[in-house]
Amino acid sequence: MYINGSWTDAEKKQTMEVINPATNELIQETAKADETDAAKAVAAASTAFPGWKKTTAKERSSFLLRTAAILREQTEELAEILTAEMGKPLKEAKGEIGLGIDYLEWYAEEAKRAYGEIIPASSSSKRLMVLKEPVGVVAAVTPWNFPVAMITRKVAPALAAGCPIIVKPASATPLSAMKIVEAFDKAGLPKGVLNLLIGSASPIVGELMRSPEVRKITFTGSTEVGKKLIEQSAATVKKMSMELGGHxxxxxxxxxxxxxxxxxxxxxxxxxxxxxxxxxxxxxxxxxxxxxxxxxxxxxxxxxxxxxxxxxxxxxxxxxxxxxxxxxxxxxxxxxxxxxxxxxxxxxxxxxxxxxxxxxxxxxxxxxxxxxxxxxxxxxxxxxxxxxxxxxxxxxxxxxxxxxxxxxxxxxxxxxxxxxxxxxxxxxxxxxxxxxxAQAPFGGVKESGIGREGGRQGMEEYLEDKFVSIGNIE
CATH class of the missing domain: 3.40.309.10 (Aldehyde Dehydrogenase; Chain A, domain 2)
Known part of the structure; x- marks a missing residue:
């Protein structure tokens, strides 16, 4: 796992196996997190939030661009990892990695375009404005079928907006997630801004849902699981974006x-x-x-x-x-x-x-x-x-x-x-x-989801509008 800028074993030293579906062979064992590790990740992200929020858009953009460059150099290696852990043809894996890099580069530019606005006031003694501010600590739960693109599609806008993020990849595909986080680490991302939890969903996601420090959940997966997360989010009124099932x-x-x-x-x-x-x-x-x-x-x-x-x-x-x-x-x-x-x-x-x-x-x-x-x-x-x-x-x-x-x-x-x-x-x-x-919004209506990923709309999912009215201006 990767918590607070360091690679670490699980607190209880649990491990899990990653199996190649094409051969049924063991690829690797990884750490297996639980709620204790999830709580550590939340604490790290919460501590990192004030500093990351204050970084300039240009600074946040530079981290995304450096990470994109590292992943581009590692495309062949990452594609082989992706194919081994979930099975898609190597040519498709390379295409997915290209899309993942596109998201990093797109949101590196969008970081500079989180514009607020000035509203014409009804009184000459007032100034009205809307500021765009990061929502806070984000938890991302990603699927196994597009393990690279789904992580970068969530991580890139979150970081661009000024939000620290905790990533919980699918249990079947943690190795590609580790490689992505490794690239961010090499790019010099400050500790605590990006955290990676590997393991079974129930204990990890349960802790993330309970924590009042986690202000947003972004999830890609089945409609059935998405509905459960929406129900659980009510206790702390988390902001949600859901990319769910389709037909x-x-x-x-x-x-x-x-x-x-x-x-x-x-x-x-x-x-x-x-x-x-x-x-x-x-x-x-x-x-x-x-x-x-x-x-x-x-x-x-x-x-x-x-x-x-x-x-x-x-x-x-x-x-x-x-x-x-x-x-x-x-x-x-x-x-x-x-x-x-x-x-x-x-x-x-x-x-x-x-x-x-x-x-x-x-x-x-x-x-x-x-x-x-x-x-x-x-x-x-x-x-x-x-x-x-x-x-x-x-x-x-x-x-x-x-x-x-x-x-x-x-x-x-x-x-x-x-x-x-x-x-x-x-x-x-x-x-x-x-x-x-990358430059267009992705998402569904009805029971296929809430919110959008990609495009400028994807950035809005990680921002809150703060209205400011200033009086006694002469």
């Missing part, structure tokens, strides 16, 4: 470039073996092009190579654990039982180095009654639904609970605008299957 629709209209749409679905659905909160979950294809789309899509999916992410040519790595494999199997079995047609895949991959690989799967004749149409699969399974009219497509695409990301392929600009207006999602890609970028 992204991908609508392909008959006027779309079908080849581009096929490639778009593949890029969205099968990135990270389908273990992405904004990846396609439901593919809606207009009835008139169903046959052509299915033929081309199935042929393209058959080309995807399954294997260890460290091997050249791998497109799809393993799922993160046995539970993920079981959920995919349940969704496929349910789809088949309810009339779905498996065009390709539908089974665990054979001849692989572990039992966590699942063949990329295409299911035709998908129906709204299937589990896969309402629950987030988080695996390499692509169900294809059909629709007749634009109105029907939008109505069915809008999920009753989720509203994170949605996609649409069409050449009709009028239709694009209508669909954009009709879809109830925080992120929409029109002829763009991978819309995420």
């Amino acid at each position: 992204a629709p991908f609508i392909v209209f008959e006027d779309a470039d079908i080849d581009a749409a096929v490639e778009g679905v593949v890029n969205s659905k099968f990135r990270n073996a389908g273990q992405t909160c904004i990846c396609t979950n439901r593919i809606y294809v207009q009835k008139s092009i169903e046959k052509t789309f299915l033929e081309k899509f199935t042929a393209r999916v058959k080309e995807l190579q399954i294997g260890n992410g460290l091997e050249d040519g791998t497109d799809i790595g393993p799922l993160i654990d046995e539970g993920a494999v079981k959920k995919v199997q349940e969704h496929v079995a349910d789809a088949v039982q309810k009339g779905g047609t498996v065009m390709y895949g539908g089974e665990q991959a054979s001849g692989c180095t572990s039992d966590k690989f699942y063949t990329p799967t295409v299911i035709a004749d998908a129906k709204d009654s299937m589990l896969i149409s309402t629950e987030e699969t988080f695996g390499p399974v692509a169900p294809v639904f059909t629709f007749t009219t634009e109105k029907e497509a939008v109505e069915r695409a809008n999920h009753s609970d989720y509203g994170l990301a949605a996609y649409c392929f069409t050449k009709d600009i009028g239709r694009a605008n209508r669909v954009m207006d009709g879809l109830e999602y925080g992120i929409i890609g029109i002829n763009d299957p991978i819309p995420t970028t």
Whole structure:
């Protein structure tokens, strides 16, 4: 762990194992924190807050830029660590690290743009102003599927705003988090400003939630866990930002470039073996092009190579654990039982180095009654639904609970605008299957989250408005 500027064992000397899902082999043992260690991290961050708050925007910016430069030099090493601990292909790992560096550099610039404002007063004897101030100590709970980008997307704006931060990465992926913190340490970040806790979520997060010193929680993960954290935050009225579950629709209209749409679905659905909160979950294809789309899509999916992410040519790595494999199997079995047609895949991959690989799967004749149409699969399974009219497509695409990301392929600009207006999602890609970028806000509506990360909006999540009225000015 990393607390108050030093690498340290857990107070009770507990350890945990980090396993490579592609091989089931032990990579490394790490310290395993509990509530005692979490309390130490909170104390360190609280002590660091007054000094960090007073640093200039330029100073905070310089730490982020130096860290970005260090990580850029270490991209190859960090990518191999990331792939080993969670399985994604090395090329995807490098892309994620590039995005993580983008967040550091973006917020290094945004640190200088936390502008306040002057408000015209209703009296000539007053001056009214709004100051932007850091919210205080932040606790960040990050997921395993994008362990680098999700940490930098939270740490960068927090530090830029003047907030110390405590990071609790997923238990499956602590090694990449350690490497990121090591880069900040090399950049000379003052002690206590960034702290790292590795271990089971319950004792660590429980202490962070109870502490009145922690003023904000930023969480990326399941809607179920997010709701629990929101409930727990009430006791100390913490500021919250939540990036929760999704169930992204991908609508392909008959006027779309079908080849581009096929490639778009593949890029969205099968990135990270389908273990992405904004990846396609439901593919809606207009009835008139169903046959052509299915033929081309199935042929393209058959080309995807399954294997260890460290091997050249791998497109799809393993799922993160046995539970993920079981959920995919349940969704496929349910789809088949309810009339779905498996065009390709539908089974665990054979001849692989572990039992966590699942063949990329295409299911035709998908129906709204299937589990896969309402629950987030988080695996390499692509169900294809059909629709007749634009109105029907939008109505069915809008999920009753989720509203994170949605996609649409069409050449009709009028239709694009209508669909954009009709879809109830925080992120929409029109002829763009991978819309995420550092300079744009990322987040959902409904039960897919609260607040935004990325863009200038992401900086606001770590700032409070302080209104000042000065009287007796002549």
